[in-house]
Amino acid sequence: MNTAELELPVSVPSTALFTDQYELTMLQAALRSGTAHRRSVFEVFTRRLPEGRRYGVVAGTGRVLDAVENFRFGPDVLDFLRSRAVVDEATLSWLADYRFGGDIHGYPEGEVYFPGSPVLRVEGTFAECVLLETVVLSILNHDSAVAAAASRMAVAAGDRPLVEMGARRTHELAAVAAARAAYVGGFSRTSDLAAGFRYGIPTSGTSAHAFTLLHDSERDAFTAQVESLGRGTTLLVDTYDVAEAVRTAVEVAGPDLGAVRIDSGDLLLVAHRVRQQLDELGARDTRIVVTSDLDEYAIASLAAAPVDSYGVGTQLVTGSGHPTCSMVYKLVARADDADDGGTGGAGGTGGGGALRPVAKRSLGGKSTVGGAKWAARPRDADGVARAEVLGTGALPEELADVRLQVPLVRAGRTIGREPLDAARDRHRAALAGLPLSATQLSRGEPVLPTEQR
Amino acid sequence: MNTAELELPVSVPSTALFTDQYELTMLQAALRSGTAHRRSVFEVFTRRLPEGRRYGVVAGTGRVLDAVENFRFGPDVLDFLRSRAVVDEATLSWLADYRFGGDIHGYPEGEVYFPGSPVLRVEGTFAECVLLETVVLSILNHDSAVAAAASRMAVAAGDRPLVEMGARRTHELAAVAAARAAYVGGFSRTSDLAAGFRYGIPTSGTSAHAFTLLHDSERDAFTAQVESLGRGTTLLVDTYDVAEAVRTAVEVAGPDLGAVRIDSGDLLLVAHRVRQQLDELGARDTRIVVTSDLDEYAIASLAAAPVDSYGVGTQLVTGSGHPTCSMVYKLVARADDADDGGTGGAGGTGGGGALRPVAKRSLGGKSTVGGAKWAARPRDADGVARAEVLGTGALPEELADVRLQVPLVRAGRTIGREPLDAARDRHRAALAGLPLSATQLSRGEPVLPTEQR
Structure with missing residues (x-):
């Protein structure tokens, strides 16, 4: 073994295969049906905290940014997908040029979260967003736990x-x-x-x-x-x-x-x-x-x-x-028309057709709330957080100062990188801003109620 | 980013930093005291199965072989250790030349195990063996769980x-x-x-x-x-x-x-x-x-x-x-004299001074049984396993056919590699050879008693 090869590979050069096969087969079918380029919004959230826990902690955001930046399909990966006939040639060509060109907003790392909190929002074409599901969830579910x-x-x-x-x-x-x-x-x-x-x-x-x-x-x-x-x-x-x-x-x-x-x-x-x-x-x-x-x-x-x-x-x-969180990555809104973005396009919510909320609605406990959500955490007179307020549409002006999401990626460019100590400090501050019962170790309910506006 | 960099790094080029700092500080102190080259035997085992489980499954052995082969300290890693003053220059020089030169025996992958089963045995100088503790346990504890x-x-x-x-x-x-x-x-x-x-x-x-x-x-x-x-x-x-x-x-x-x-x-x-x-x-x-x-x-x-x-x-x-097993990596025997191996030496139990069993023996539930152990699983007349028999010293002749450990590494050379399907087939066979109650899902005791000879 050559000395030049002796590097520690925790900085991962390609994250594209940390992906469930169905992301790629969905991509293939959507490319063929002409829906792949529909502008889409995916959100990451949990339906509940682990039993008895009073708050969750967002961690891994910085690693998500690395993973998204490095999500590329090199020749080895494409050859593998071809040899297994995972997807067709048209899809392989599309993957060869892939790089995420959309927008990502989210709770900054170290922030606390509650049931329903939209801890990450990924916007762009369906094609460019759907591929990120597995690796984004792997990181957030593990690190946050x-x-x-x-x-x-x-x-x-x-x-x-x-x-x-x-x-x-x-x-x-x-x-x-x-x-x-x-x-x-x-x-x-x-x-x-x-x-x-x-x-x-x-x-x-x-x-x-x-x-x-x-x-x-x-x-x-x-x-x-x-x-x-x-x-x-x-x-x-x-x-x-x-x-x-x-x-x-x-x-x-x-x-x-x-x-x-x-x-x-x-x-x-x-x-x-x-x-x-x-x-x-x-x-x-x-x-x-x-x-x-x-x-x-x-x-x-x-x-x-x-x-x-x-x-x-x-x-x-x-x-x-609780070795994992139950974070999911769900399509919550999408445009109707198919010609609003182009391959790996501009993303964002600015152009193309209007976004309409979508949601799974079968019985069985896994239904979701449609629409891209804002989140804010208003405080009482003593500065103590009193609720996790979520809504769709425009953020009410009185909540502008307590908005939780920050921009992390804009048109494919990472803008949310920060030193790890910033996340550590933020967590300490976030915890200090919660009601005192947050830090009781005993089993309890989420310390803030989630309010849907 | 260059296309040539786009490879999936799950085949890890260096595993040397997947290591707890104390392995290196122990190495430094042992190099200085002249004990680093004492011939040593470390064993991996669990004190118990997860509560209610009737058997454990050895998995990750193939990954352990990869990790040991790739355990090298390249310039980047040495520079990091130097910059943090983790160890002194003499130790860094020793690490720069490191490669495992000892022997490894173990239960083959897919085999079942019970409390005390010596699922892996690592022999060589103290120095070359102690460094492998963390990565060996990471792999076996995760994969076996x-x-x-x-x-x-x-x-x-x-x-x-x-x-x-x-x-x-x-x-x-x-x-x-x-x-x-x-x-x-x-x-x-x-x-x-x-x-x-x-x-x-x-x-x-x-x-x-x-x-x-x-x-x-x-x-x-x-x-x-x-x-x-x-x-x-x-x-x-x-x-x-x-x-x-x-x-x-x-x-x-x-x-x-x-x-x-x-x-x-x-x-x-x-x-x-x-x-x-x-x-x-x-x-x-x-x-x-x-x-x-x-x-x-x-x-x-x-x-x-x-x-x-x-x-x-x-x-x-x-x-x-049960997201992890409780496997530990313990020094169970070592030679007295300091001049029996040389740096990264021949390993094995053939040369040098006599090995003496060693064991922690304080109160508190973490004491160990000293001595390098053989393990065998004799069967009754119907071919059903009846006990996990462990002992030190020579393997009794009547157990030679039912010995569990196989050679995996000899004098630093990997000899135990096999296709993953071999491990899968072995697991099915191992399970079929256990008493029928092994496959009950209900909570129970280990399905075989562990007998110390």
Whole structure:
């Protein structure tokens, strides 16, 4: 293998095959029937929050922008589609020239959402918009699920920092996105080097039980670690006997030891004992990190314990019981006439025939509300949000200042890119603007009612 | 963007950053203390199955082999590690030359496993083995979770084919691995084009509600679809009124219509009605596909319904309630002396000092059994497996024929690669060799006891 090939591929050069086959067969049939170029509006929303959750968190928007920009059908992909006879030659020719030329608006990343919130709106020809469904949903459903769990954990942790360490519990690239979403939701660092590399998230980590077991004694292991990584390192103290390990740790590193980590046992009890022991040994500034099977409830239960930071794995990357959101990507409006855009055309709602609302309306719980929606979150006199207000048509003037959607892509050009810290800061601000009950961990209803105007 | 860059990156050129930072800091400290080259054995196993599950399914082994082969630290990665001061220069030099030179044995892909089963064993120097922990666990924990859900769904579906269509509910690259794992577990096809491209899995898909809504009438939509995709296509009949849609579908396509798809409502009731209607319309060979929020229980409940195939999304890619396994990667044995391998050395258990078992033994439920383990699954007179037997030391001769582990990597060279269909066939055979109660969907205990010899 050539050295030039050794790059980490989390920046994906083509996202075009992260697509369900039916997007392409629909495209083929629509190209043939002359409807492919009808101006269309698709919206992403959820019908409900996960049971008991009080708010959702939009995450992945930045990744969606990358995915849309990189959504191209190169020769390899076209050859594959041809070899499998997925679509006909006319469709392959169309795909070869594909690039999204429409508009995307959406809730900015880190914003909270509620049932029905139009978190993303994609406008353009049917053809150019329909293809994006799968990859847009993959990203938003995954990243928002992780961010929602992260947000609740961050609330439970208060001022104590949280480290994401769930890479080993999820797909290796999902892990990178999970670290990113966790950061948006309020985590401070990640163990995942790929997430540091790709997104600039601070990384951390020191040692595992294997390191202690590798050495002939715990003392040898601690000595080796401190000699190499310095006194500020974190020593793992639960391989054998915790009290003995803490004593050895302070003997080896001195009272300047950075931290000890506890990864098993009754964390509440053990943390108290270790704190007392560290204090008695003069290591008053040595921090205590806990990392065993934590979720937001376990974190909350340690609020009164002498714990300085939390490492969270499994429950974070699996959305703390809700590993996916139920976001859908639905056609909500379209023009009647077929000649209003051209191939990969200008998009937008400005030209062509009038848009008419459309919606599935069979029985069975999956019907939708037609029409492109605006969304706004008015506040009461104290500045606290009081409802998620949605409507079609023109945005009422009194809601102009509290409109939620922002432009992300205009005529195919990305205009909504921002640093990840902006999303993280926005999430904190959005949460602070909700009624106080938003941050209760107990099961509840969405903290804002959704009002259809 | 250059056309040459437009390749789908699911074949990952470097997996080296899919790694928790502590693997590298442990490496640094061990290089300095002289223990990095101690011959070591790491094992992957779970302490328990997800609650109520009767067996686990090993999946991802083929992806692990790819990940190990591609685990290299290129200049970009080294520059990143240097810029963040993750490790020192001596460690960076060591990493620049890294390639795994040890041995890997494991349960072959598709095999079933039980608590304690040593599904993978990685042997070599501590340094070369410890680095692989995170990526190995990411792959096995994710893929095995999906395969286990797929296997239960395949059992519930009996002879009816299952289509994986969960890409939109999980990370876009996790989706590709999920389609692969689902195939191992017994699914027949996937909607995910990337999975078809990367792994050769058959793909399928025709249309969504958006296609119907795009047209001025359901009849227009069906006509467009049949004209483009042929009479063998699958028409989605639940956008408006199902009975009317079925009538229109047969009018448009004739009695040779391939299939109709139902995506909402009471599937049991609707399937019966649609079957009766299709038969009355002479479309006796038109199949019925159902796709709404299915899991293994919903599939089982449709066993007596006139359904021809199932499409499964959310519950498949999220492991039907268990989105990750609890596999861990633990040091179970190591040599005492430091001069038995050299950098990235020969690995194996042949040379150097004697291996001694090691194990975490603090209280708190995470203690491990030391020593490199063999595993065998003896059968009773009827050929039915009766136990998962594990032991250290030499494999008893009478168990030689029922040994579970196979060689996968020898001295750094991959020798265990196989076609994906081999894993799929193996899974079916493994399941057939278990006691009958293995395939009960109800909650139960592991169907084989784990016996430590």
